[in-house]
Amino acid sequence: MKDTWFLLVGDDGRALTSVDRVTLPSNAVVVDLRDAVKEKNRDSHLAGIAAADLAVFEEITAFGAKQKLEEGSPIGLVGGSKKEALIAQAPSRIGTP
Structure with a gap:
């Protein structure tokens, strides 16, 4: 088992939580x-959003380039520290401006 750090962001790229x-x-x-x-985050920012709808990016540069990781990609050592946190992006909710 290992700790994996992440930052949850919305569809606009703004952080929904701290790391x-x-x-x-x-x-x-x-x-x-x-x-x-x-x-x-099931009772807060991700209520009503399926896990499969989250996009995961290795780091901020990949996020900016919209180069998301494939579903079967190994996590490995990525996200091993707060400084190297993975980016998890939630889609917008239906009916949300």
Whole structure:
């Protein structure tokens, strides 16, 4: 098991939370991270949003270039510190301006 740091952002790229962490198995892939982020934020920012709808980016440069990680991509050592937090982007909710 290892701690993986992430920043949850909205569809506009603004942070919804401060940097946070989840504990994942050492062989975790992006799907595992999405599930853990959804579970941690299920009653707040991600209420009504499916884990599969989260986009995950390796870092801020990849986020800016819209180069999201594939669902089966291994997490490996990425997100191993607050400074190297993965970016998890939530889609906008239907009916939200």
